[in-house]
Amino acid sequence: LGSLVDTFLPWVGLLIPVLLVLGLIRKSATALIATILPAAVWLNLFGGLLTDKTATGGDLMVATHNVNADNPDPSATARGVAASGADVLALEELKASEVPTYERALESTYEYHAVVGTVGLWSKYPLSDVKAVDIRLGWKRAMRATVAAPAGRVAVYVAHLPSVRVKLEAGFTARQRDESADALGEAIADEPLPNVVLLGDLNGTMNDRALNAVTSQMRSTQGAVGSGFGFSWPASFPMARIDQILVKGAEPESSWTLPATASDHLPIAARVRVVPQDD
Numbered sequence: 373l374g375s376l377v378d379t380f381l382p383w384v385g386l387l388i389p390v391l392l393v394l395g396l397i398r399k400s401a402t403a404l405i406a407t408i409l410p411a412a413v414w415l416n417l418f419g420g421l422l423t424d425k426t427a428t429g430g431d432l433m434v435a436t437h438n439v440n441a442d443n444p445d446p447s448a449t450a451r452g453v454a455a456s457g458a459d460v461l462a463l464e465e466l467k468a469s470e471v472p473t474y475e476r477a478l479e480s481t482y483e484y485h486a487v488v489g490t491v492g493l494w495s496k497y498p499l500s501d502v503k504a505v506d507i508r509l510g511w512k513r514a515m516r517a518t519v520a521a522p523a524g525r526v527a528v529y530v531a532h533l534p535s536v537r538v539k540l541e542a543g544f545t546a547r548q549r550d551e552s553a554d555a556l557g558e559a560i561a562d563e564p565l566p567n568v569v570l571l572g573d574l575n576g577t578m579n580d581r582a583l584n585a586v587t588s589q590m591r592s593t594q595g596a597v598g599s600g601f602g603f604s605w606p607a608s609f610p611m612a613r614i615d616q617i618l619v620k621g622a623e624p625e626s627s628w629t630l631p632a633t634a635s636d637h638l639p640i641a642a643r644v645r646v647v648p649q650d651d
Contacts (some may be wrong), residue, residue, distance in 0.1 A: 379523035430643030436571035437639035450477035488515035523646035542575035557585025590618035593627035
């Protein structure tokens, strides 16, 4: 239940004006004072997201998109995201039978790519050290690759954590997602390269305490340099940012949401500055 509350916590802010109005109507000093505390907590958590912190720098543009396994138009989806100009593009929820479609749609833009299980990485720069990342699922939904960006090598992780489930016999459960998040956090903690970027659908927000193994060691580009909440799901009426671009070492410069595709998620993008490293 905690993950569910954490995911939709930004929307609690809508209740604060209601409480304020009720306090004014009732002319209750106690009610007005009681409204101040949740308002202060909400502003402390999310107030920074209400301002535009976008900068114009950055030497590497990255993007990520959960394309939806049942996407009715994979080719158009791929072309739409590629049109963003991203140097590095991660795709999640790739259906095996549709991988060739994505490859054909992206081959003119990205010279290099790798697909591991249901996730893939397309890049304008050479890829090396490509491997699956074990997130304790039994099948492959995470990968790692080194991108030889002009400003330096970057370790790029692509991950699609399990979705949180609601089961009649067990209620709200996120155990599998949480275990995968812990495994992903361990892999990133062991990463030797100083510039690290995580792209993917984490099925949780930065406020979700269950993702602490990952979020405690990385920065959200949206939280650091974005404008607004950057909600990415569902595409028809975005209510939560469960798709993430997180960085460690590399400095975020700007972060934003891309136009909708045929997927049920919105794609997201960011520009980062690669920190110089000693070879």
